[in-house]
Amino acid sequence: MNASPFNDIGLDALKAGLADGSILLVDVREADEYTAGHIKGALFNPLSRFDPTKLPVAGAGQKVVIYCRSGRRSVSAMEQARLVGRRDCNTHFGGGILAWLNAGQPVEQGM
Numbered sequence: 001m002n003a004s005p006f007n008d009i010g011l012d013a014l015k016a017g018l019a020d021g022s023i024l025l026v027d028v029r030e031a032d033e034y035t036a037g038h039i040k041g042a043l044f045n046p047l048s049r050f051d052p053t054k055l056p057v058a059g060a061g062q063k064v065v066i067y068c069r070s071g072r073r074s075v076s077a078m079e080q081a082r083l084v085g086r087r088d089c090n091t092h093f094g095g096g097i098l099a100w101l102n103a104g105q106p107v108e109q110g111m
Contacts, residue, residue: 006078008094009065011103017065024056026066028077029097033069037107039100044111047073052081058088067093067100 009017017023018041027034027042034044045054047068058064066074066081066089074092081089093099101107 005082005090006075007091009091011093011095011099011105014065014093015105017063022062024058024062024064025093026055026064026077027097028066028068028073031111033097035110037097037101037109039067039097040106040108042067045077047077050077050080052077052084052086052089055081055086055089063091064089065091065093068096070096070098 014023018025025039025042026045027038028045028047028050030046030048034046043056045051055064066077068074071092071094074094074096078090078092
């Protein structure tokens with residue numbers, strides 16, 4: 001059995017990282033989904049025209065975390081990033097926006 005090259009971050013760790021600036025969050029859902037509601041501070045890089053070269057570069061003590069609706073598209077985005085040599089983009093919020101909303105967390109609307 002092969003171990004996944006990707007990491008999953010939990011809700012509490014994501015919230016703490018967003019609060020202290022140690023997480024650079026990237027939303028890979030489509031424009032209508034992002035506009036309807038996204039996690040505050042998330043950068044928009046939709047999977048349909050995903051460009052791994054446009055992912056933020058993490059500074060010291062930071063990491064890039066990718067999320068989508070439920071976890072599928074974020075894995076695809078991490079695979080694409082890995083193919084271009086981005087080894088720092090290997091963490092996602094696997095539950096996606098659905099887990100965020102189910103936990104009663106707030107979202108921002110609009111672009």
